[in-house]
Amino acid sequence: MKSGNFFKKHIAKKIFMQINDLSARxxxxxxxxxxxxxxxxxxxxxxxxxxxxxxxxxxxxxxxxxxxxxxxxxxxxxxxxxxxxxxxxxxxxxxxxxxxxxxxxxxxxxxxxxxxxxxxxxxxxxxxxxxxxxxxxxxxxxxxxxxxxxxxxxxxxxxxxxxxxxxxxxxxxxxxxxxxxxxxxxxxxxxxxxxxxxxxxxxxxxxxxxxxxxxxxxxxxxxxxxxxxxxxxxxxxxxxxxxxxxxxxxxxxxxxxxxxDLDAANARRRDIAAQYSTHIDHPDVLLPAPAGPEYVAHLYVVRSAWRDALRAHLRGMDIAAEVHYPIPDYRQPVFGSRFGSFSLENTERLSEEILTLPCYPEMTEAQVRQVVAAVNAWRA
Missing domain, CATH: 3.40.640.10 (Type I PLP-dependent aspartate aminotransferase-like (Major domain))
Known part of the structure; x- marks a missing residue:
């Protein structure tokens, strides 16, 4: 491959949005x-x-x-x-x-x-x-x-x-x-x-x-x-x-x-979360409740009965989405059958529905709008 073609190929490559871009910080x-x-x-x-x-x-x-x-x-x-x-x-x-x-x-x-x-x-x-x-x-x-x-x-x-x-x-x-x-x-x-x-x-x-x-x-x-x-x-x-x-x-x-700068960074996180809560409008996506100083938006976690389909859609739009967390502790393999008959209703429901969207202080306004548009464009 000629160097010029190699250069053009990599310039044209889409940038994948991460859950948290530490290099920006x-x-x-x-x-x-x-x-x-x-x-x-x-x-x-x-x-x-x-x-x-x-x-x-x-x-x-x-x-x-x-x-x-x-x-x-x-x-x-x-x-x-x-x-x-x-x-x-x-x-x-x-x-x-x-x-x-x-x-x-x-x-x-x-x-x-x-x-x-x-x-x-x-x-x-x-x-x-x-x-x-x-x-x-x-x-x-x-x-x-x-x-x-x-x-x-x-x-x-x-x-x-x-x-x-x-x-x-x-x-x-x-x-x-x-x-x-x-x-x-x-x-x-x-x-x-x-x-x-x-x-x-x-x-x-x-x-x-x-x-x-x-x-x-x-x-x-x-x-x-x-x-x-x-x-x-x-x-x-x-x-x-x-x-x-x-x-x-x-x-x-x-x-x-x-x-x-922690308080300022937390304020920016809350601002991003507020923009999501205001502008994401999808019948199959349940947003977290609005919050004030009690919330520092470490993660912005939505819920959907079709969580995996939403995650796949976002990845197809070059946006990372993660599950925090997919396995209740008592269902971890390390316990074997110890908690086989144990169940917590809300914990298990959440593990099947939650999905984390990118939310970190260094996100640009364009990136926030990109996430909002991608979620709203999803068809369950």
Whole structure:
């Protein structure tokens, strides 16, 4: 093939719209990222140094909490928070089953048993009534996930009820950085909260990362020890269930670059979601309910009884669409037949109908209009 023909072929190729274009974010912050990473390299301090301490303080202040203990990833944040609560092998822990298996994975690492909660069809989040069912069953702890960037509407009441029962509450905020209920950030209602800084999150690093946030000094101290071998002093191990789970200096420095713009990025996400909700008009596509500051639009998730056909149509229009998440936790092959007779009506219905559309701060207005037009042009 001649070079000229090769060039023309690739210029003519359509650009496939992704669910999240991370390269756009990196380009937008190229210079601040370079300054931050060069600062770390020049310092020669790469683990648990000043950049980690700075970010932990900044993030705790942003949320309005006392302590932030950064970790290697969000799943280990869930695990170590539960361990800090005193959850042990054989204990029962309440969790939803529609959030991608992450909390259940953390439980299995401890040897705890999941007590699965059903969710509301509209919010896709846990409800107070389901949490009360778990409390009546004697769970050791409760995990409430703020799914798709929407704060669980009853989180205040859930926190109050757990406190009355003496059962610790962990908020899984991996998809909800910056969301608030009645002026209060998610992550400050429970006894502790877990966050993920995976690159696609509303506050994402350029690699893995996570954190536990808490107002409880004893929980914070235990998580800090659990993240580094269970040391009480250097090389003296007193805590079991510990690991090496540390956010590195490079990622902490990068997160500190992104954090000041988090609210603005969330506002842009909400704007895109609002445009979808206003302009998508299709009888076979159910849109999420309108929302305000309680929603940071981590994902914009629609529903359709013909989900797979809609997804195929969008892919044919060069638009990515994903399913978050297709398999309820209790239906995962890892469990074999253990939950064979178990069923959660809303969870299973959602797994068959949900579809995620592209929604990220760097989307252009033309891309937003392209998604709207593609959905509206679909014939079920």
């Amino acid at each position: 990196i380009r937008a912050y190229e210079n601040p990222i370079k300054l931050a990473t060069n600062r770390v390299i020049d310092s020669g301090w790469l683990v648990l140094g000043p950049e980690v301490k700075k970010f932990e303080q900044l993030f705790a202040n942003y949320l309005g909490s006392a302590h932030c203990i950064s970790l290697a990833n969000g799943t280990e944040a869930i695990e170590l928070a539960l361990r800090a609560f005193g959850v042990e092998q054989g204990d029962s822990v309440a969790t939803v089953a529609n959030a991608g298996m992450y909390t259940t994975t953390a439980m299995l690492a401890i040897g705890a048993q999941p007590f699965f909660l059903d969710v509301d069809l509209t919010t896709r989040n846990a409800t107070l009534s389901e949490v009360e069912r778990a409390l009546a069953a004697g769970v050791k702890a409760v995990v409430v996930t703020h799914l798709y960037g929407l704060a669980a509407p009853e989180i205040g009441q859930i926190a109050q009820r757990c406190a009355q029962q003496g059962v610790p509450l962990l908020e899984d905020c991996a998809q909800a950085h910056g969301a608030s209920v009645d002026g209060r950030r998610v992550g400050t209602f429970g006894d502790a909260a877990s966050f993920s800084f995976y690159p696609t999150k509303n506050l994402g690093a350029l690699g893995d990362g996570g954190a536990v946030v808490t107002a409880n000094g004893a929980i914070a101290e235990k998580v800090a020890r659990l993240r580094q071998y269970g040391w009480t002093t250097k090389y003296r191990v007193e805590l079991s269930g510990a690991r090496n789970s540390r956010l590195d200096e490079m990622q902490a420095a990068i997160l500190a670059v992104f954090l000041p």
